[in-house]
Amino acid sequence: MLLFGCDFSSAPTARKPIVVATGEQSGTDRVVLRGLQRFSTLDAWGEWLCTTPSWTGGFDFPFSLPRELVEQLRWPLQWEPLMAHYAGLSRAEIRQTFAAFCAARPVGGKFAHRKADGPAGSSPSMKWVNPPVAYMLHAGVPRLLAAGARIPGLHAGRGGDRIALEAYPGLLARELIGRRSYKSDDLAKQTPERRAARADLLAALEAGSSRLGLRLAVTAPQRAELLADARGDDIDAVLCLLQAAWGLQRAASPGPGHGLPEDFDPLEGWIVSA
Template sequence: MSPALLFGCDFSCAPTSRKPIVVASGSIGSIGSTSGDVGELVLAGLQRFTALDAWAGWLRREPAWIGGFDFPFGLPRELVEHLQWPREWNALMSHYAGLSRAEIRTTFAAFCAARPVGGKFAHRATDGPAGSSTSMKWVNPPVAFMLHAGVPPLLDAGASLPGLHVGSNGSRVALEAYPGLLARELVGRRSYKSDEPAKQTPERLAARADLLVALEAGTTRLGLRLALSGAQRIELLGDARGDHIDAVLCLVQAAWSAQRASTPGPGYGLPEQFDPLEGWIVTA
């Protein structure tokens, strides 16, 4: 059996040629090692998908993979219980997939409107250590819609989501990643990307350059050194939107998790116990 494809995915819930889904694939030496040595993660390539169906079809065609996906896999338990939605993950995802984006927006906006300033949104337990947005946000970024669009294709591919769902294809493993968590470790709060051309500044280019230097040096707590070709480095630096670098950051997180597939609990370096309704971001 061929080894599982290792990749990170920067996701868009409405991909276009201007804002595609980007997948960064790679390979690492000594998968399964948990030693303190810095391992080498080689970036094999970058793929772009301009339609959800094309991306979903690719997931189904690849026979074996471990992927880190930049979208949430669950909703805050507080929100689910307040709305009296199903409290079992599979049933909840089925219910959520049956809603329209307009229904999601209206429902979540009403929840927020009834709450005090400073506490409008409910959060998952993982949001604190990860520094991530709540998965019920429908704008800036629209992660509620990303969950709505992203999880069903994972289930259709038969993927397992450790700690949440055992899929029908044991060779495909989906992990929730978050590039902002690793980026902050490397360059702090400096912004390295923007979708707005007017904000694609030299300062953001410099931040991308510093981020890549740190990744290539392996100066992260994840113990992985990124290996790039000159052409890949130029491509990553030149993407002012940051989608390609975000996919690579998710790849690094997925590689760290793949090294820890056999750890206790759900495995993949995830906590031994976390809320099976909410999910958890790897490396948080």
């Protein structure tokens, strides 16, 4: 089974592609990075998911919306009908609907949150800017469904050969280097300080310093490649890879499995290792 982490974009380009970090577990506490793959279109990425026969992946985009939002909008209260409804909307309709929801709420509480956002420190999945995770959900989940993926606790899929786990690289990065910024899409902000933060983050991953109990194994050229990527997409994909590996080790855990809480909301989903 292929193991990978995916740093996602809802509008990938050759300059800012979707990045997939592939790897494999070696023993109980070691994850070997095999390589980085890049996809400049959503269709190419989706086709790769469909044609790769067996995988467990950690994906850096939300798999659902906050229950509070869904209830107020009177959208379907089961995950599969909700995703079908959401996929049928245009991005303009999503933006207008969510902006109207926020406009009616008080300052400081504009967005609704999923329960996983607290322990994960993640952005609300209804945000359409900075980052546009609402569009990432809109672009990503339908392609997981098209690949027949099983999403533990949310969707049975077509058999058990493709397992999709929602990941969040910021959760693991903050554990290891705190709030230090290690990446930027802005060329002017791609500073030596951010490179140093990437170096410290990568060193901590190689040392196995996180509570995941996993050590990352990389070659010298891979290490140089990860440090050189000032946007941080490569190292984010690696962070998702480690979260997916942690989940795979716990595939047979109680409830939905993969280390996910037994009682998480089956409409909202959960972030692996949160």
